Amino acid sequence: MFQGKILVQGVNRAEKEPLNLFDPKSVQIQWEVNQTWSLQLTAYNDGSLAYQMLESEASIFLDNQEYIIKQVANDSSSGLDSIQVTATHVYFEVQKIRKYKEYVDPTDKDKQADVKALKDNTDSSKSDDSDNAKTNTSEKTEGNTTTKVTTKTTDETQQDNQNQVTYSIQDVLDHWLKDNKLGFAYEVIGSFEKKELEELQDGTGADMLSKISDTWDNAIIYPDNRKIRVYSTDEFNLNRGNRIDYLNNASEIKFSIDSTSLTNMVYCIGGKYSVETTTETTTTTTTTTTSGGWGWPFPSVGEGNFMQAQRFGNDGGYRQNGFHDGLDFGSVDHPGREVHAIHGGKVTIKSYMGGLGNYVVISGGGYNVVYQEAFSSASNIIVNVGDTVKVGDVIGYRDTSHLHVGVTKADFNVAVGKSFTNDGTWLDPLELIKNGPSDTDTETSSETNSNSNTQEYYYFAPFMYRDEESIKKYGEHPAEPIEDDRFKDKNAMIEYVKTKLQPNPSLSIDVTTTTGVRPIAGDVMHVMVKSQNISTDFTLTGFTWYPYSYPVDNQTSITLNSNVQNILDYQNSKQRQVNKAISELKSSTNEVINNANSNKFSEFGGNQQLKTWLNDFVGG
Numbered sequence: 001m002f003q004g005k006i007l008v009q010g011v012n013r014a015e016k017e018p019l020n021l022f023d024p025k026s027v028q029i030q031w032e033v034n035q036t037w038s039l040q041l042t043a044y045n046d047g048s049l050a051y052q053m054l055e056s057e058a059s060i061f062l063d064n065q066e067y068i069i070k071q072v073a074n075d076s077s078s079g080l081d082s083i084q085v086t087a088t089h090v091y092f093e094v095q096k097i098r099k100y101k102e103y104v105d106p107t108d109k110d111k112q113a114d115v116k117a118l119k120d121n122t123d124s125s126k127s128d129d130s131d132n133a134k135t136n137t138s139e140k141t142e143g144n145t146t147t148k149v150t151t152k153t154t155d156e157t158q159q160d161n162q163n164q165v166t167y168s169i170q171d172v173l174d175h176w177l178k179d180n181k182l183g184f185a186y187e188v189i190g191s192f193e194k195k196e197l198e199e200l201q202d203g204t205g206a207d208m209l210s211k212i213s214d215t216w217d218n219a220i221i222y223p224d225n226r227k228i229r230v231y232s233t234d235e236f237n238l239n240r241g242n243r244i245d246y247l248n249n250a251s252e253i254k255f256s257i258d259s260t261s262l263t264n265m266v267y268c269i270g271g272k273y274s275v276e277t278t279t280e281t282t283t284t285t286t287t288t289t290t291s292g293g294w295g296w297p298f299p300s301v302g303e304g305n306f307m308q309a310q311r312f313g314n315d316g317g318y319r320q321n322g323f324h325d326g327l328d329f330g331s332v333d334h335p336g337r338e339v340h341a342i343h344g345g346k347v348t349i350k351s352y353m354g355g356l357g358n359y360v361v362i363s364g365g366g367y368n369v370v371y372q373e374a375f376s377s378a379s380n381i382i383v384n385v386g387d388t389v390k391v392g393d394v395i396g397y398r399d400t401s402h403l404h405v406g407v408t409k410a411d412f413n414v415a416v417g418k419s420f421t422n423d424g425t426w427l428d429p430l431e432l433i434k435n436g437p438s439d440t441d442t443e444t445s446s447e448t449n450s451n452s453n454t455q456e457y458y459y460f461a462p463f464m465y466r467d468e469e470s471i472k473k474y475g476e477h478p479a480e481p482i483e484d485d486r487f488k489d490k491n492a493m494i495e496y497v498k499t500k501l502q503p504n505p506s507l508s509i510d511v512t513t514t515t516g517v518r519p520i521a522g523d524v525m526h527v528m529v530k531s532q533n534i535s536t537d538f539t540l541t542g543f544t545w546y547p548y549s550y551p552v553d554n555q556t557s558i559t560l561n562s563n564v565q566n567i568l569d570y571q572n573s574k575q576r577q578v579n580k581a582i583s584e585l586k587s588s589t590n591e592v593i594n595n596a597n598s599n600k601f602s603e604f605g606g607n608q609q610l611k612t613w614l615n616d617f618v619g620g
Contacts, residue, residue: 094205190232
């Protein structure tokens with residue numbers, strides 16, 4: 001029988017005191033792989049310090065392991081005061097460790113107000129998909145129409161997993177436990193593949209344990225007090241030569257077969273990529289317009305007569321530098337009130353300037369023509385900026401002594417600064433009116449129509465995976481479809497879905513021991529049930545141990561695992577029993593047939609038809 005002592009350590013106390021008065025039958029330790037590890041007991045009030053320290057969050061030490069009291073029930077009955085406690089293994093205290101995600105931009109970490117929020121990069125809809133997209137462009141021109149086709153292919157398996165990071169178990173433990181203040185250490189024993197997980201951020205130590213056990217199906221978490229140890233199954237499950245023999249050291253061995261969760265076929269849908277096709281059709285149209293050339297501002301007079309001072313160029317010393325930058329049409333030598341455009345174009349300036357008075361500039365065919373000194377009021381100019389003017393159109397009404405017309409190809413605001421400089425900036429209006437070419441204006445316009453279409457494609461066609469061996473034995477048991485965007489390769493997905501099916505019924509084995517069996521977590525035990533022809537190895541995955549009750553009537557119970565080989569061994573043993581029963585039945589039938597002519601056969605209601613049926617049954 002177990003001889004270890006129970007020690008109690010109070011909250012915020014250093015001493016550990018032995019607990020002497022307790023019910024031996026009440027002391028039980030429950031353990032289940034990756035799930036439960038707890039201690040229950042009932043103690044009686046003997047006035048000891050140990051009894052007084054049994055309170056919530058106090059520690060109990062048993063079999064070199066620490067447990068933290070979580071539930072306390074005080075009871076007074078039959079003149080006795082007692083306490084019933086339930087405590088969990090100290091490693092569950094890891095849930096007190098909490099990681100918080102970052103909310104503040106590092107540049108503002110020391111500020112208390114107006115703190116810059118950390119940019120959230122987890123929204124895949126805002127992320128740059130340039131790394132998982134390929135773009136191809138082709139262009140074709142026929143006549144005046146150009147068609148541009150842009151094809152963008154996006155790998156959606158990458159897009160859907162942009163927040164996935166590859167981690168080892170060591171990385172996960174480091175994230176939560178490195179430099180923790182609760183005294184937890186950790187160790188990884190065995191080999192594990194790295195896995196893709198959503199980026200680790202916030203959560204508790206309990207989330208850490210769940211993430212490890214859920215992600216790595218061959219991981220077993222079995223701590224030693226505050227040292228978290230993660231074993232691979234091949235390192236944890238060890239054969240120590242222990243045996244369970246029905247009617248020798250076990251009073252009951254129960255094999256439970258459950259086909260409720262049997263699944264042997266599943267529809268599989270893998271990853272996709274999308275192709276976005278954008279078609280741009282551009283049609284270009286060129287319009288050529290020929291203007292009416294040049295004309296006279298006062299058509300009824302035509303060229304008329306000009307004095308030297310009115311002409312362009314050398315004015316005989318009348319002006320600065322003896323240079324005249326335009327042509328003057330006097331009201332005497334060129335009578336008329338209506339001022340007609342000498343060249344077509346658009347009105348670009350309508351304004352007032354000292355020396356020019358109210359003036360208007362019409363631009364067309366590369367020429368800027370200014371009409372000035374003829375309008376005492378802006379209202380006498382009847383065209384406005386933006387208007388289109390043809391040769392001969394009336395643009396205003398002269399009410400002064402003369403009209404000055406100037407022509408330049410330079411920007412008007414630049415040219416006006418060279419009004420008295422004969423450097424080619426200003427051109428001779430008379431020469432242009434008489435001999436200037438007709439203007440050809442070419443206007444090019446284009447119209448673009450765009451059409452976009454996006455089509456998704458699967459990397460491989462969705463398919464039905466079937467475990468034919470299981471289907472042959474149990475019939476079809478479909479599972480829920482598995483849709484996983486990570487997979488581009490069909491064979492890789494097949495290997496994955498195999499791990500998600502349960503092609504055989506589950507087999508659970510519960511054992512009730514009759515001797516002082518001390519259960520060892522992960523112990524590979526040989527189980528024998530001679531009456532059922534069962535002799536195979538199972539792994540201990542759970543137990544309820546009563547360390548002080550033997551030979552009292554609280555018997556230790558253990559739970560053994562089932563794997564494919566265990567199930568096959570069990571099924572083979574059952575098949576052997578069926579075969580044996582059939583063999584015995586055939587033997588009895590042969591005996592009946594051999595006595596067919598005897599009186600004994602008549603006891604079975606013997607007749608020829610029955611004899612024929614019995615012969616068929618035994619293969620005779």
